[in-house]
Amino acid sequence: MNRYPTWKYILIATVLVFSTLYALPNFYGESPAVQISAAKNNSKVDTALLGVVESTLKQEKVAYQAVFLDASGIKVRFADTDTQIKAKDVLQGILGKDYVIALNLLSRSPSWLRSIGAQPMYLGLDLRGGVHFLLQVDMKAAQDKALERYVGDLRTSLREKRIPYNGIAHQRDIVQVKFKDAADLAKAKEQIEKNYPDLLLKEDSGGAEKTLNASLSLVALKRLQDFALKQNIQTLHNRINELGVAEPIIQQQGIDRVVVQLPGVQDTAKAKEILGRTATLEIRMVDEEKNDPATLQNASKGQVPFGDEFFVERNGVPVLLKKQVVLTGDYITDASPGIDQQGGESVVHVNLDGRGARIFRQVTHENVGKRMAILLVEKGQSEVITAPVIREEIGGGRVQISGMASIKEATDVALLLRAGALAAPMDIIEERTVGPSMGQENITRGVHSTLWGFAAISVMMILYYLVFGTISVLALSVNLLLLVAVLSLLQATLTLPGLAAIALALGMAIDANVLINERIREELHNGSSPQAAIHSGYDRAFDTILDSNVTTLIAALALLTFGTGPIKGFAVVHGLGIMTSMFSAVLVSRGMVNLYYGYRRKLASLTIG
């Protein structure tokens, strides 16, 4: 009765072989590498590029260990970090800014393991070092921005249709348009309803003036928020590409949050600055009619004329700008720092897309001789960088922004502009940074805890249950192997609490074997024959094992559902550990017992201590 059918042994053996294979990459260690991926959609990472990379490295005599192409890009492995950094510089020089060239660590596992998809466990930030940010998108600001845009659009279309109005302004979450009489209002309403389906209109004719209140419909608001989030994620992608991070994670969380994880990033200040900056460009017209000294004087004291905003230029000159935005950073396709040919000062060259170029040409055409202000908007604060006089119509969408303090600033501004604008400002609401040395230490701590605990348990089990103890320990090692294999296969993020969960899973998994062994002893005391004792020991213990594991699994599931960060890492491993322990403690240990005792015809006693 203690014999498994052959297929069960084969099943166990197959599982063991597979889990050994998939656990294997974890033991090879990692070496420094360079990872090349596309920075732009049109730059290709293919075998041709692979050839370029190889020949470049050979030409420059940079020794590499391996080079290959996979889904995430081209990866080149090196013997040490010095060669790695040298290679990065060489490749950056050749490939330019179309590609992201990031430093990374790669598993030293042989290529045949990689070809069957065996990878080492995916280490969380607390184990490999890096930064984790949770960013909150300011949806209110996105809404304000959209309404401000509607103010401009409505003004333009009312003018085009020659519908007179007394005023138009953005107040809280509505755009208010005032009319002299009801007839104008009705005409305007008809026009707006036709052209702006996203606006909800409400008449308010209580006072002397007839007022039309336009607000965003719920659908439009939802779409706006979705767009803002998507746009921000895209922008973060671009910015992070500039940073050169090997495996960044940028994900939406909830309706208005973004998680950013940058493994291996050491210069957190730089990362934070790049992410946190919400700089964009705005081009607005100077309100030339009101820029007389008296008005400026009053404006500096707070009496700003309606529809204008008061600024002080970088060089200290006060200026009144129209509130209406002519162009935003959304139209920018490229920006690069440079030196002005004539003046020798630092400038930023900006390229606009087709629509932006058209608008820009029209505006410059209409306003020759007037001043146009270029503002850098950062963290809700606008700064007028420069306000040059438009000398002639500017076509072709190439704009040069002067007024940069230094080449350093020009580079920074260009980077920010190139990386795109955020649709809405974001704030860092959670940060977890782990230095690289700490990550390594955490791995050591977790691994030591597991191994020493495992060793102690093994000694105790073998002393206490002899043969059955040895079998239990073997089953426990299988459990560890399975768990590592499953974690590697799923590429679930392993964190320090996750490592603790591995240790704990082993400590708890042994419970199943203790239950079984105790049951067998008891059956023996009750006078069962050895074979019968094994049989009913395993059989009776199974119900208990199942019940207790299900309750633990419930706890793990709840943790997984509501946990974030470290708790989630714990829950995943905890849950998986329970499932693998069911397999190893019940099936594998029984298999071994069957092989050891099951085929003996005359079994007088069991070595169970």
Add this chain to the structure above:
Amino acid sequence: MELFRIKKDIPFMSYGRLTTSISLITFIFSVYFLAVHGLNMGVDFTGGTVMEVNYPQAADLGKVRAAVDGIGLKEASVQNFGTSHDVLIRLPIKAGLTTAQLSEKVLVELRKDNASVEMRRVEFVGPQVGEELYANGALALLLVCLGIMAYLAVRFEWRFAVSAIIANMHDVVIILGFFSFFQWEFNLTVLAAVLAVLGYSVNESVVVFDRVRENFRKMRKASVPEVINNAITRTMSRTIITHAMTQTMVCSMLFFGGEVLHNFALALTIGILFGIYSSVLVASPIVMWLGISREDMVKPDKKLQADAQP
């Protein structure tokens, strides 16, 4: 080797009043400490910034404190963490200061004094996130309780479910009581440990309950207390060995796991110790007092008949 070979059943149920009063007293103490001192909530729940920095030589806490004070953060706490080389700086949430930049500022200040200082980790949690983590933690706790109760009610009987949850909540409250009494820091990792204990400790009750159910079928003439006493005595050996094993693992974490896992392991230790006690000596008497009887447990069962004829 067999350490626990108990011939006669130990009359645990007759000590029921004693054991539950001990529990009750510990419980009341825990609740008292929780009410008076509260928990020393970590930055995960309160929001704020924690920085860990490392110096190649023993750190001069006075200088670190002065540097932090220098940027107007008087409420900051500065202390050694683990070794004399590591310093933990806690910065409360301060209105008007963008907290994300705060840690950079502190680091710049510390570098001025000693350029060899190394940033080991920074954790910044905004107040809103802290509240959410707190709410989610509480929700997870509730969900675990409900899930386990539902499962036990289906697999066993509602009386088992109720008593198991009472016993386990008692463990959780006692762990929290310890954390409150010693003012150990309570963070997300500790919460994970508490929830793991909840699952683990129910485990313990399940093993005993399983035996109780089995005994109700086998020991036809025995009274309810006898059935429970026998179940506990028969599982005693397993209980002690299993917990010894798990505790060995947890001790290994306590010794090798470093500061980060320290409180995690502490919570588990308390949980395991009280878990044994409560699931055996609290859950079982409660089941008895709730009026469990053979008729509740023994239903016509085909599997039993199959078992009876091996």
